[in-house]
Amino acid sequence: xxxxxxxxxxxxxxxxxxxxxxxxxxxxxxxxxxxxxxxxxxxxxxxxxxxxxxxxxxxxxxxxxxxxxxxxxxxxxxxxxxxxxxxxxxxxxxxxxxxxxxxxxxxxxxxxxxxxxxxxxxxxxxxxxxxxxxxxxxxxxxxxxxxxxxxxxxxxxxxxxxxxxxxxxxxxxxxxxxxxxxxxxxxxxxxxxxxxxxxxxxxxxxxxxxxxx
Amino acid sequence: xxxxxxxxxxxxxxxxxxxxxxxxxxxxxxxxxxxxxxxxxxxxxxxxxxxxxxxxxxxxxxxxxxxxxxxxxxxxxxxxxxxxxxxxxxxxxxxxxxxxxxxxxxxxxxxxxxxxxxxxxxxxxxxxxxxxxxxxxxxxxxxxxxxxxxxxxxxxxxxxxxxxxxxxxxxxxxxxxxxxxxxxxxxxxxxxxxxxxxxxxxxxxxxxxxxxx
Numbered sequence: 001x002x003x004x005x006x007x008x009x010x011x012x013x014x015x016x017x018x019x020x021x022x023x024x025x026x027x028x029x030x031x032x033x034x035x036x037x038x039x040x041x042x043x044x045x046x047x048x049x050x051x052x053x054x055x056x057x058x059x060x061x062x063x064x065x066x067x068x069x070x071x072x073x074x075x076x077x078x079x080x081x082x083x084x085x086x087x088x089x090x091x092x093x094x095x096x097x098x099x100x101x102x103x104x105x106x107x108x109x110x111x112x113x114x115x116x117x118x119x120x121x122x123x124x125x126x127x128x129x130x131x132x133x134x135x136x137x138x139x140x141x142x143x144x145x146x147x148x149x150x151x152x153x154x155x156x157x158x159x160x161x162x163x164x165x166x167x168x169x170x171x172x173x174x175x176x177x178x179x180x181x182x183x184x185x186x187x188x189x190x191x192x193x194x195x196x197x198x199x200x201x202x203x204x205x206x207x208x209x210x211x212x213x
Numbered sequence: 214x215x216x217x218x219x220x221x222x223x224x225x226x227x228x229x230x231x232x233x234x235x236x237x238x239x240x241x242x243x244x245x246x247x248x249x250x251x252x253x254x255x256x257x258x259x260x261x262x263x264x265x266x267x268x269x270x271x272x273x274x275x276x277x278x279x280x281x282x283x284x285x286x287x288x289x290x291x292x293x294x295x296x297x298x299x300x301x302x303x304x305x306x307x308x309x310x311x312x313x314x315x316x317x318x319x320x321x322x323x324x325x326x327x328x329x330x331x332x333x334x335x336x337x338x339x340x341x342x343x344x345x346x347x348x349x350x351x352x353x354x355x356x357x358x359x360x361x362x363x364x365x366x367x368x369x370x371x372x373x374x375x376x377x378x379x380x381x382x383x384x385x386x387x388x389x390x391x392x393x394x395x396x397x398x399x400x401x402x403x404x405x406x407x408x409x410x411x412x413x414x415x416x417x418x419x420x421x422x423x424x425x426x
Contacts, residue, residue: 008324013350013378020377048375048400049262082404085298111221137226162261162405164233165226187261190405191295192375 017045025053035063039182039200046196055184056193057175062156065180066130066201069155074129076198077122079115079139079161083132086195090202092129097121115139123152130201132158134194137166140174147179156180158197160189230258238266248276252395252413259409268397269406270388275369278393279343279414282368287342289411290335292328292352292374296345299408303415305342310334328352336365343414345371347407350379353387360392369393371410373402 021044029037036058043052073092078084084096097103097118107117115136123146131154133140140159146152159174161167164187171183182197183189234257242250249271256265286305291297297309310316310331320330328349336359344367346353353372359365372387374380377400384396395410396402 013376017376017378045377046375047403048377048380081298082295082408085294086404162259163226163230164258164261165230167261190260191299192403192405195295 014045021045021050024050028053033063035067035204038204039063039197042196042200043193046192049188051188052184052193055186055188056182057185058182059175059180061180062182063201066156067204069129070201070205074155075127076129077119077127077131078194079118079133080135080191082191083134083194086191087132087198088202089199089206095122095127112142113138116142119143119146119152128153128155130154130156130158130198132194132198133161134158134189134191135161137161137163137170140170141166144170144173144177144179147177154179156182158182158194160184160193160197162190163187227258234258234263237263241266246276248280248417251417252276252410255409255413256406259405262401264401265397265406268399268401269395270398271395272388272393274393275395276414279369280417282342283414283418287368288340289342290332290340290344291407292331292346292349293404295404296347296407299404300345300411301415302412302419308335308340325355326351329355332356332359332365341366341368343367343369343371343411345407345411346374347371347402347404348374350374350376350383353383354379357383357386357390357392360390367392369395371395371407373397373406373410375403376400 018041021041025044029040040053040056043056044050075092076094078096080098081096084094087094098114100121103114103117103121107114113136116138119139119142131143140161143157147154157174157179159171159181160183161170168186174181175183184193231254234254238257242253253266253269256269257263288305289303289307291309293311294309297307300307311327313334316327316330316334320327326349329351332352332355344356353374356370360367370387370392372384372394374383381399387394388396397406
């Protein structure tokens with residue numbers, strides 16, 4: 001599995017794309033480790049937007065803590081179903097609780113977003129692993145709060161909510177936190193960025209068993 | 214349901230976002246109808262990328278043909294599961310066949326992508342309605358070919374595959390076809406653009422029954 005390709009034709013497309021990506025952003029990611037480069041390349045491949053080479057920021061411990069969690073088969077928790085639907089080839093659980101009846105009820109009772117209520121629900125139900133937020137700033141604020149209160153067993157957070165309201169500030173808060181993280185600066189981000197990042201990490205741990213590497 | 218909001222907090226965020234979006238792109242979409250404007254605004258809201266105001270192109274009949282199909286409750290067919298997962302509040306069927314056993318087999322036998330094989334599968338299984346392609350240029354080429362050969366009952370195509378290889382050309386082909394369509398020029402596009410477009414259309418037909426309009 002190379003950048004999501006599962007057939008020869010898909011592989012050829014992905015391979016050519018990687019060459020183009022490298023020609024576009026190679027000089028902007030020179031300072032990164034090879035694993036970090038692979039993540040940023042996959043984000044730019046998935047979005048066709050070279051700007052992400054400059055917008056993407058990882059804490060120094062992001063890759064190592066994430067790989068450690070994935071190798072243990074710990075949980076992946078997503079804010080919305082679109083993100084969950086894009087995650088491939090992981091042997092552990094990939095959960096999204098936004099449509100869970102308890103979450104919908106709590107969201108109404110507390111007048112908070114369903115995405116935020118879903119983070120609380122996970123924290124209360126033995127979540128342990130990586131949180132992937134591709135859409136909702138409110139979910140990201142909630143996760144940072146739960147981590148700071150020692151109420152959620154978080155190994156790393158991919159925090160790339162998108163939007164003109166709240167997204168940039170929520171990512172800035174994550175960037176200033178003690179949580180191992182990846183963010184995108186400013187309003188941009190979104191589900192493809194979230195999915196590219198977690199799939200790149202999963203690919204690192206699956207590498208040996210896959211054909212197209 | 215306003216731009217995907219389902220709580221008061223979500224509504225407030227969406228409302229403020231729309232004001233920002235209008236201040237950023239208002240002058241660039243002046244030539245569009247009000248429905249077309251609403252679609253482009255939702256795309257920019259979903260991606261936080263004002264560039265889409267200039268990249269998005271619709272055929273003159275795109276909105277009317279799409280609404281007609283949705284009002285009849287016809288099918289929505291997506292190229293990948295991520296797109297399907299993002300589509301909300303539609304009373305008809307929303308299908309994605311990329312993981313169907315027949316599609317996986319045909320993909321291997323013919324050495325074509327699974328996304329392309331999934332379009333053939335739909336055409337052979339009484340599909341009638343709107344095709345939404347957020348990822349795979351190969352699926353879009355297949356759909357144009359099936360339409361031209363009169364082998365697929367397509368009412369409109371949202372064709373916004375993303376990537377540096379094949380995506381721009383496939384969208385150009387769609388733009389030059391007789392199919393009612395929405396595209397994004399160049400390599401950019403993707404699942405959030407696809408989902409924003411179809412959800413905006415669904416919102417048009419659901420408007421009367423929703424709270425936040």
